[in-house]
Amino acid sequence: xxxxxxxxxxxxxxxxxxxxxxxxxxxxxxxxxxxxxxxxxxxxxxxxxxxxxxxxxxxxxxxxxxxxxxxxxxxxxxxxxxxxxxxxxxxxxxxx
Numbered sequence: 001x002x003x004x005x006x007x008x009x010x011x012x013x014x015x016x017x018x019x020x021x022x023x024x025x026x027x028x029x030x031x032x033x034x035x036x037x038x039x040x041x042x043x044x045x046x047x048x049x050x051x052x053x054x055x056x057x058x059x060x061x062x063x064x065x066x067x068x069x070x071x072x073x074x075x076x077x078x079x080x081x082x083x084x085x086x087x088x089x090x091x092x093x094x095x096x
Contacts, residue, residue, distance in 0.1 A: 002069075002090050007033070009056060009073070009082040011045050019045070021052070023059050023084075036063045049073060056084055 007025040020041035025034040038059040043051055053071045061067040068086035075082055 003088045004085060005060070005068075005088075006083070006085040007036075008076065009052060009084050011080045012037075021045075021047075021055055023056065036060070038062065052082065056086060060086055 005025065007023050010022055010024055011019065012022045013019040018041055020037065021043055022038075023036040025036060027033060036059050038055055039062055040055075040058065043055045047055070053073065056071050056073075057068055066088055069089050070087040072085045073082045074084075
């Protein structure tokens, strides 16, 4: 069975010296949203959707150790915020 995670990709300007894309992960309504920032802040604000999908894959891989096989994105605000969903393949217990 595959697993799924979702959240928002946001252009974060709170660090004025180094604005960059961050992920705000969905979770329980009462919880504070987890921030996931890629260790590579070089993806520009004007990045293509393909570059942003790759950024999401890398950030999730850095955070969880698992790389999603599929990432979907929906713009919320042009070039500033996107909803995303990432699907992971199930890890089977594997046999021989």
